[in-house]
Amino acid sequence: MMMHASTFDRYQAGESLIHRLDPRVKVVVTVLFILSNVLLPDGAWLAFMLAWGMVVVVNLLARLRWDYALKRSFIALPFALAAVTVIFNLPGQTVFTLNLGPWQLTATDACLIRFSSIVIRSWLSVQMAILLTATTQFPDMMHALRHLRVPQLLVAVISFMYRYLFVLADEVMRLLRAREARSARRPGGGGGGTVLWRAKVAGHMVGQLFLRSYDRSDRVYNAMLARGYQGHFLTLNPHVMQAVDWASAGLAVVFMIVVQIVGHVMI
Amino acid sequence: MPVIHETKKPDTAPIALAKNGGQPALTVENLDFSYPDGHIALRNVWLSVGHGEKVALVGPNGAGKSTLMLHLNGILTGNGQIQVAGMPLIKSNLPVIRGKVGLVFQSPDDQLFSPTVFEDVAFGPLHMGLTEAEVRARVGRALAQVGMTEYAERLSHHLSVGEKKRIAIATVLSMEPDLLVLDEPSAGLDPRARRSLINLLRDLPLTMLVSTHDMLMVYELFPRMVIMDEGRIEADGATEDLMSDEVLLERHGLESPFALMPR
Numbered sequence: 163m164m165m166h167a168s169t170f171d172r173y174q175a176g177e178s179l180i181h182r183l184d185p186r187v188k189v190v191v192t193v194l195f196i197l198s199n200v201l202l203p204d205g206a207w208l209a210f211m212l213a214w215g216m217v218v219v220v221n222l223l224a225r226l227r228w229d230y231a232l233k234r235s236f237i238a239l240p241f242a243l244a245a246v247t248v249i250f251n252l253p254g255q256t257v258f259t260l261n262l263g264p265w266q267l268t269a270t271d272a273c274l275i276r277f278s279s280i281v282i283r284s285w286l287s288v289q290m291a292i293l294l295t296a297t298t299q300f301p302d303m304m305h306a307l308r309h310l311r312v313p314q315l316l317v318a319v320i321s322f323m324y325r326y327l328f329v330l331a332d333e334v335m336r337l338l339r340a341r342e343a344r345s346a347r348r349p350g351g352g353g354g355g356t357v358l359w360r361a362k363v364a365g366h367m368v369g370q371l372f373l374r375s376y377d378r379s380d381r382v383y384n385a386m387l388a389r390g391y392q393g394h395f396l397t398l399n400p401h402v403m404q405a406v407d408w409a410s411a412g413l414a415v416v417f418m419i420v421v422q423i424v425g426h427v428m429i
Numbered sequence: 430m431p432v433i434h435e436t437k438k439p440d441t442a443p444i445a446l447a448k449n450g451g452q453p454a455l456t457v458e459n460l461d462f463s464y465p466d467g468h469i470a471l472r473n474v475w476l477s478v479g480h481g482e483k484v485a486l487v488g489p490n491g492a493g494k495s496t497l498m499l500h501l502n503g504i505l506t507g508n509g510q511i512q513v514a515g516m517p518l519i520k521s522n523l524p525v526i527r528g529k530v531g532l533v534f535q536s537p538d539d540q541l542f543s544p545t546v547f548e549d550v551a552f553g554p555l556h557m558g559l560t561e562a563e564v565r566a567r568v569g570r571a572l573a574q575v576g577m578t579e580y581a582e583r584l585s586h587h588l589s590v591g592e593k594k595r596i597a598i599a600t601v602l603s604m605e606p607d608l609l610v611l612d613e614p615s616a617g618l619d620p621r622a623r624r625s626l627i628n629l630l631r632d633l634p635l636t637m638l639v640s641t642h643d644m645l646m647v648y649e650l651f652p653r654m655v656i657m658d659e660g661r662i663e664a665d666g667a668t669e670d671l672m673s674d675e676v677l678l679e680r681h682g683l684e685s686p687f688a689l690m691p692r
Binding site: 300321322328381384385386388389391392396397398 | 534536539542544545548555561564584586601604
């Protein structure tokens, strides 16, 4: 059975203003949005709310549910835990104290504000990135990156990864199935083999997978050579900026400037 | 009678040298090749394919069929001379020759490496340095030739094996090659996909060299058959003659497609 693409693909097929936008606009606006979040000062709650408002509006314009990105953004929250140490190292009014044996950790109000601001920033950014992948077909995204002068080799690596992820996943499934099919047990008996032996089998499977992928990369390269590849990727430009693309980009930039002003002036 | 030869040049000229002023589409002379690990893959191979000829290449696994095919546009280079449409296969000719020899690999997942069908079919023409309009026209023609026009914007990993095979053929048709070289095109296809592939190959007005184990397809499509075994060309002649020589077929691990039929 073939692995279905939807296992990895986050694209939500649809017809909407956002879907039709030039992918370059979407990529640039997403990057600017993330930058804008980073530049907001700690505790700029109103500006954070406005920025989230933009995310909700994009959700609706893309004809998705208003909380589409919100629901999917929780997956990225654990990464915000990397910022957890921030809670305990800024001077300010003490909120609570933790006693961990020889250490005493003191959380202050300034620390908590900084921590929640970091979490909100990353949370907002992740939501916009989710919207980008939900409304942009992968090949379009690759074109956008190419035309935005992202290094060719990097784009090529990403696009090969996308193409062969499915092939590789199929390969893994076949290997696992082959193991399952021979993982028999005697009636009434337990499973054979020690944990070490089982680990060895798993290790060999990983090795197999590497060798197969390595061989495949050789064959793919041959197929590229056979069609005239000489070290440079060439593609056609299928995108032309329309008035609506310029207008959307302009509107988004103006809105982010407003968010910045609100964030820095009216905390 | 089949021409059976071992280490000398065939004394009977292959069938279709007549067209195009006697200039064959492909000649391979005295080709030897061994892999870096010392395994000898090709031994003194002589082969000539005339314009418009459709030739089947058969033989057991490991006979050297795929290795020979990889030589035809210079991906592997052994000792010997190869000429494509009268041009010697040397380094300076490689870019041109790669456009003239359309090589389709056995696994379409190796052949189709771009995210969309359009990009894959456009890959060859783009690298030949054609204009955008010409590239688009060629992609359109190639997809129409294999009957897959509506698939241009599809993603390659969403296709069935039969569809992938047709697209894989389109990826080389778009280069408008003189010679189509296919490695086991009917392997792994269900009967319907196999049938439509056979019809496609029959209707393509191109010179073809096709390696396969599908003897029924050979009988149906290819008037000329070349048998390879252990890196050598063991027989080269009319399919009808070679197929009726059961001793020859058996010696090289092959089977007549009619072996089970009552006589």
